[in-house]
Amino acid sequence: MNLDDFSDLIERPDGGLRRDAEERRERFVVPPGALGRLDELGEWLSAAQQAVPVRPIEQPRVLLFAGDHGVASLDVSGRAAGSAHELVRATLEGATPLAVLARRFSVPVRIVDAGLDCDPELLPEQVVRTRVRRGSGRIDIEDALTAEEAERAVRLGMAIADEEADSGTDLVVLGDLSVGGTTAAATLIAALCGTDASVVTGRGGAGIDDLAWMRKCAAIRDALRRARPVLGDQLELLATVGGADLAAMTGFLLQSAVRRLPVILDGVVSAACALVGQRAAFRAPDWWLAGQLSGEPAQAKALDRMALNPLLDHGVIVGEGSGALLALPFVQAAAALAAELPERAPASDEDAERDEEAEEKDGEETADSEGAAVGEPAGD
Numbered sequence: 001m002n003l004d005d006f007s008d009l010i011e012r013p014d015g016g017l018r019r020d021a022e023e024r025r026e027r028f029v030v031p032p033g034a035l036g037r038l039d040e041l042g043e044w045l046s047a048a049q050q051a052v053p054v055r056p057i058e059q060p061r062v063l064l065f066a067g068d069h070g071v072a073s074l075d076v077s078g079r080a081a082g083s084a085h086e087l088v089r090a091t092l093e094g095a096t097p098l099a100v101l102a103r104r105f106s107v108p109v110r111i112v113d114a115g116l117d118c119d120p121e122l123l124p125e126q127v128v129r130t131r132v133r134r135g136s137g138r139i140d141i142e143d144a145l146t147a148e149e150a151e152r153a154v155r156l157g158m159a160i161a162d163e164e165a166d167s168g169t170d171l172v173v174l175g176d177l178s179v180g181g182t183t184a185a186a187t188l189i190a191a192l193c194g195t196d197a198s199v200v201t202g203r204g205g206a207g208i209d210d211l212a213w214m215r216k217c218a219a220i221r222d223a224l225r226r227a228r229p230v231l232g233d234q235l236e237l238l239a240t241v242g243g244a245d246l247a248a249m250t251g252f253l254l255q256s257a258v259r260r261l262p263v264i265l266d267g268v269v270s271a272a273c274a275l276v277g278q279r280a281a282f283r284a285p286d287w288w289l290a291g292q293l294s295g296e297p298a299q300a301k302a303l304d305r306m307a308l309n310p311l312l313d314h315g316v317i318v319g320e321g322s323g324a325l326l327a328l329p330f331v332q333a334a335a336a337l338a339a340e341l342p343e344r345a346p347a348s349d350e351d352a353e354r355d356e357e358a359e360e361k362d363g364e365e366t367a368d369s370e371g372a373a374v375g376e377p378a379g380d
Contacts, residue, residue: 006258009281013286015047017050018047043338064112065112066178068084068179069181084178105329114132114243116135132152132244136184144239150247158255171263175269187223188272188275192302193305195301201297202296249270254280264324271290275302289308290311291328292326
């Protein structure tokens, strides 16, 4: 598998239809620019859907890729190593912020186990059946995945994208349920942006103290040494310093762009996968929205590199897709306004005649005044 092949498969959203949507917007009773980013989003959705007026977002879905990372054993996370399955269980039971918001917005949640480090019996079969391997390797000293596992994970994400597109999902809110995932994500972003570990090291969704931050920074530094020699091959990069969940998420993002399925990115993990996807196919980010700023320095760096402007900045750092889900009503509002706002009534024949007469009169007055000015004698 070569991820660069996606470059030939992914097209940009329809520019002609976006111009049609812009022209239609100029005819609304609400002045252009009065709705701010809602106008821009409505036009983007029209281009993505190939429809003017835009269709409402009726079948969104939250998609969470789950996995454990061996680097968490270095105490670089606010959660215990190997405990991502607890996040999955809490989400399934409706006891997380994401689950509460999903209930409130009536959005279904799908969890995909790509690399959890737990006994399969602890979770429902429909979650664990997709697992690529049990946990990912400790990226500061060993590869996260074998080459074969990395390809399986990417193909898993591609298959999930096809399933969602075929089932009628019209927008995906993408997040992760991981322990140690922000360390791997920061490593990927630092490697692809050519920056140092200290620039991208954050404190994660669960929060860490200064000592843990220093351990995390050192782990990213060591992982970067292993990542830089393989920067020319995105799949090998994911195998070296990514993880099963990150590789699957990358495959999902790329195939979603192929299938013209828009995606809202959540935090630093989805941003890192998107950045890998951009390296493989430069048109792919045109199909993604940045839901929010998570406060992670690596996320801000990745979004800047992809020229994605976050929809929200509200200080939500809990992760798990919560911030991106909060952006969903904003996107739905943009679609509703673009579809349902009335256009100005067309001018009547009498109005048109009056406008023409006024223009002719203005032209005659201008000509008379210019003629008078030319005929005036010069003063002493």
